[in-house]
Amino acid sequence: MSQLTSQQFIEMLRRSQVLDDTKLAALLRSLKSWPADQVQDCTKLAARLVQEGVITAWHAQKLLAKKYKGFVLGKYLLLQHIGSGGMSHVYLAQHRLIGRQVALKVLPPGKVKSSSHIDRFIREAKAAGKLDHPNIVRAYDVDSHDDLHFIVMEYVDGIDLHKKVKQQGPLPFHEAASYIAQAARGLHHAHLAKLIHRDVKPSNLLVTPEGQVKVLDLGLAMFSDEGTNDSSALTNSNSVLGTADYLAPEQARDCHDVDYRADIYSLGCTLYYLLTGQPPFPGGTFAQRILKHQIDEPDPIQTLRTNCPSILSEACERMMKKAPEDRFQSAHEIDVLLIDWLKREKPAVKLQSGAGDHSRIKKGSGVSSPSESAAAGLTPEPQTGTNSQHLIDRNDVALVEPDAKISVEADSSVVERRKQATSGFSVKIPIVFWGIMAALAIVCIVLVVLVISQNAK
Known part of the structure; x- marks a missing residue:
C-alpha cells in the first residue's frame, strides 16, 4: 500500500468528519506556521495532530491506513476502540454537542441478522436501564444509526x-x-x-x-x-x-x-x-x-x-x-x-x-x-x-x-532507645537519694555537736 501524501491525509481527515468544518478550517490556517517537514510528511503530520490533541492515536492509525469511515455514530464521535466481546465492540466516544465521554457498545452489522443477538442486545439495554447504582456501570440510552445498534453507557476509566x-x-x-x-x-x-x-x-x-x-x-x-x-428466552433449554x-x-x-x-x-x-x-x-x-x-x-x-x-x-x-x-x-x-x-x-x-x-x-x-x-x-x-x-x-x-525488615528494624531501634533511657534514669535516682541522705546526716551531727557544746558551757 502506497503512503499517503499530506494532501491526501487532510482529505481523509475531512471525509472522516472527525473535525467539523470550523475546526478543519482553523487547522488548515494553523498548518501554514508549522515546520515544513511536519506538514509535508503525512506520518509526522499525523503525529503532530495527535500531540496537539486534534485527533486521537486511533484516528491517526486508521486514517494513515486510508480508513476514514465509521468514526461518527449518530450524535457521537468515536475516539478509541477499547474492547471486543463475543457479540459486540466497545468504543470510547464523545457526544458531539455536550462533550460528555461515554462508552458505546455496538452490535456489528453481521450480528443484526441474528434474532438471538438482537434479543440479547435489547435485553442488556433494558436490564442496565433499570439499574442506577455506583457499583454498576450505568446505561444512558439505546439507539441505532445506519443499521448499527448501540447502547450508550457510562465510561469507566479502569x-x-x-x-x-x-x-x-x-x-x-x-x-x-x-x-x-x-x-x-x-x-x-x-x-x-x-x-x-x-x-x-x-x-x-x-x-x-x-x-x-x-x-x-x-x-x-x-x-x-x-x-x-x-x-423471549435467549436460547433453548439445552x-x-x-x-x-x-x-x-x-x-x-x-x-x-x-x-x-x-x-x-x-x-x-x-x-x-x-x-x-x-x-x-x-x-x-x-x-x-x-x-x-x-x-x-x-x-x-x-x-x-x-x-x-x-x-x-x-x-x-x-x-x-x-x-x-x-x-x-x-x-x-x-x-x-x-x-x-x-x-x-x-x-x-x-x-x-x-x-x-x-x-x-x-x-x-x-x-x-x-x-x-x-x-x-x-x-x-x-x-x-x-x-x-x-x-x-x-x-x-x-x-x-x-520490605518487612524496615519496620522491624525501626521498632528495634525504638525499643533500644527506650532501654537506654530507662537504664540511665534507674542509675541516677539512687545517687541523688543517697547524696541527700548523707547531707542530712552531716547536718544532724553538726546540730548534735552544737547542742552538746552549749550544754557544757
Whole structure:
C-alpha cells in the first residue's frame, strides 16, 4: 500500500468528519506556521495532530491506513476502540454537542441478522436501564444509526479484575475483600430489581484507579419473574449460558431455572481467583470444567496461599456450595461480612500479601504506587441508600512497606532507645537519694555537736 501524501491525509481527515468544518478550517490556517517537514510528511503530520490533541492515536492509525469511515455514530464521535466481546465492540466516544465521554457498545452489522443477538442486545439495554447504582456501570440510552445498534453507557476509566490479577498476581487480602464487597453491593441492587446477572466473573468487574468496582455486561441477565417458559428466552433449554470457570452447578443444568444465588456462586469463584490467581478448577475442556463444578471441591485456598485469613477462605467456600440453600442467601450478607472484617482488620503497617505481591512494589521506594494505594486505602463501608457509597478515610491506612525488615528494624531501634533511657534514669535516682541522705546526716551531727557544746558551757 502506497503512503499517503499530506494532501491526501487532510482529505481523509475531512471525509472522516472527525473535525467539523470550523475546526478543519482553523487547522488548515494553523498548518501554514508549522515546520515544513511536519506538514509535508503525512506520518509526522499525523503525529503532530495527535500531540496537539486534534485527533486521537486511533484516528491517526486508521486514517494513515486510508480508513476514514465509521468514526461518527449518530450524535457521537468515536475516539478509541477499547474492547471486543463475543457479540459486540466497545468504543470510547464523545457526544458531539455536550462533550460528555461515554462508552458505546455496538452490535456489528453481521450480528443484526441474528434474532438471538438482537434479543440479547435489547435485553442488556433494558436490564442496565433499570439499574442506577455506583457499583454498576450505568446505561444512558439505546439507539441505532445506519443499521448499527448501540447502547450508550457510562465510561469507566479502569481495568477489569481478570487483567489486574494477570498483571499483578493474587491480590492483597484487604483489596480482594473490598472489591468483592463492592461487587456484592451492586449485585444486591440488581437482585432487588429482580435481575439475575448470570455471568459474574473477574473480567466483568471493572476497578477504577480510586478503587471503586463497577459491575458490567448484563448481556446474559434474566429477570427472575420471567419463568422458564418466557418466549423471549435467549436460547433453548439445552444451551449453556455463562462462563465455565465461574458457572454455578444449577446454571449449567438449566440456565433459565436459576435465582440470584447463582450469582453468589459465581462471585465466590471470582473471590477464589482474586486470592489465588487461578479459577477454582483450572485446565480441562469446557465439559470437564462444567462437571467439576457439579461434583468436585476446589483445592483449599490455604494450600495455595497459606496466610489467607480464615474468614475469607470460609466465606469463599460458603459462596461456592453446590446447593443454593447452603450458600449465603443474599449478596447483602456477603457485603456486611466483608466490610465488618475490613473495619476490624485494617492494615496498620502493611497489607497482608501473598505470592506475587512484591512485584508491584519498587524495592527501596518506601511507598506503593498510586493505584495500589488507592485500591488498598479506599475500603467501602456499608451503604445507607441505594445511591450512596461511603469510604474509610485514606489516612486510616498506612502505605505498603517495600520490605518487612524496615519496620522491624525501626521498632528495634525504638525499643533500644527506650532501654537506654530507662537504664540511665534507674542509675541516677539512687545517687541523688543517697547524696541527700548523707547531707542530712552531716547536718544532724553538726546540730548534735552544737547542742552538746552549749550544754557544757
